[in-house]
Amino acid sequence: MTLTADDVKKIAYLARLGIDQQDVESYTKDLSGMLELMTQMSETNTDGVLPMAHPMDQSQRLRVDEVTEQDNRNNFQAIAPQVEEGLYLVPKVIE
């Protein structure tokens, strides 16, 4: 399976990831190489094999619904690019 430059641009958009025009060709080549490597998997029959999502096969631990964290808003916002009155600022989304 090989990808085209347009495929790569589409994937980059899905990931909201800017890539330089001049690098599109090398990403296309690298990703196609990776997909080539993955064709090895299709040669192995996995019918009836349960997908393994996690090494421990454990279920999520539950805890009592109690507040355990203190309010860290000021600390967290101190490292944000742009904040105002406790809010994170981004370019206008709705006119």
Next chain:
Amino acid sequence: MHNKSIKELASGLRSGEFSSVELTQAFLARIKQHQSLNCFISVTEDLALQAAKLADHRIATGNADLLTGIPIAQKDIFCTQGIKTTCGSKMLDNFIAPYNATVVEKLNDVGAVMLGKLNMDEFAMGSSNETSYYGVVRNPWQTDSVPGGSSGGSAAAIAARLSVCATGTDTGGSIRQPAALCGITGLKPTYGRVSRYGMIAYASSLDQGGPMARSAEDTAILMQAMAGFDPKDSSSVDMPVPDYQAGLGVDLKGLTIGLPKEFFGDGLSGNVAAVIEKAIQEYQKMGAVVKEVSMPNLKLAIPAYYVIAPAECSANLSRFDGVRFGYRCENPQDLTDLYTRSRGEAFGKEVKRRILMGTYALSAGYYDAYYIKAQKIRRLISEDFKKTLAEVDVIMGPVTPSTAFGIGEKMGNPIEMYLSDIYTIAINLAGLPAMSIPAGFAEGKPVGLQVIGNYFTEDRLLNIAHQYQQVTDWHQRSPKGFE
């Protein structure tokens, strides 16, 4: 002082032979002297000296642990409150962590003295430390070679005696491979044994933090302080932690060692194979029994990993969006532009490659063919290990197919770079513990022996490494110029 073990240093601190402040100053001076290795992203000199002073007080008042006053260093993937935590990326070049990782908290609590934050591949994605925004780390054994990755700064700093020991993380070999290439000892614990809280995530079902040091004994002491249940990590395993040091005296008579034929086939360089065979003979002399085994699905570990790890990475790294922390581009036109350019300008090429791969593997229409298929293969690999570890006590083999390669040698060919983790990746897919032990040299460069055990048998692995280090001195060798 820089060649002493943790136990020797602890006894020197207690007898008054030297203070932790003096010890810390000695290591800080070595870090400065060998800056050209580029092991550290940040050196926290003032904080280290403050911590050393406190440690001296603790030792004087008899309130000390073995690690109290011992200089250590943290891989820059672990959040350190009030200290820059970059994960090797431009994305976090301005990130002052607002809290401590549990591992950092635990090591601070025992009074270990943190010298600084160690260089690493960007977001732990790499096998050579060349993807770091802060530049490549040089291998002290041969400075035009890579130290391995992603915990390259950790391994090189220990080999060069710039820190007594260090933390690392291992998602596909990132503790074991640099440990092997730099001639030190490293342990990748069972998944869930060491808390991941505050350890910046790459591939959450594979990531595991662990100790790195010169000897197995030092590794055991550091592991003792790092391991244990943490309610803040949802995948942390609630099981008692054994006394790792107490487990170091067991003789190896009757130990059965499985040698998977897949570990010794094409692709393994002859001089590495020779060193590994000699190390295994050493175990036979100690009374171990060797058995050839086969794990036919091992060959699928690389393709399965390069679906699963990028898939998890593309999800994990979506948090770096230029909104709440980290890098933000100048003058964003709109929200999409803010996301796209912030991420585009701040992530390096390897990180982008993996985000793209993961996004593709998880996208509609390809999810079953790649992601679910890879998870099924993961199960088959895990079953191979289960079957083999029911027949033998441990599995041994090489850590890497060759010794440290040259800086720049594999950067142009990502697939070739990925293949340098061919013997380590399967262990992460299964979630098993494994170690890298210095086993000798090939053409002047270190070779690592890999020992893989069953779940939660870190104590056994540490003992197996320790017994070998009682009859060999590879782990004590110093690179030239760093004695």
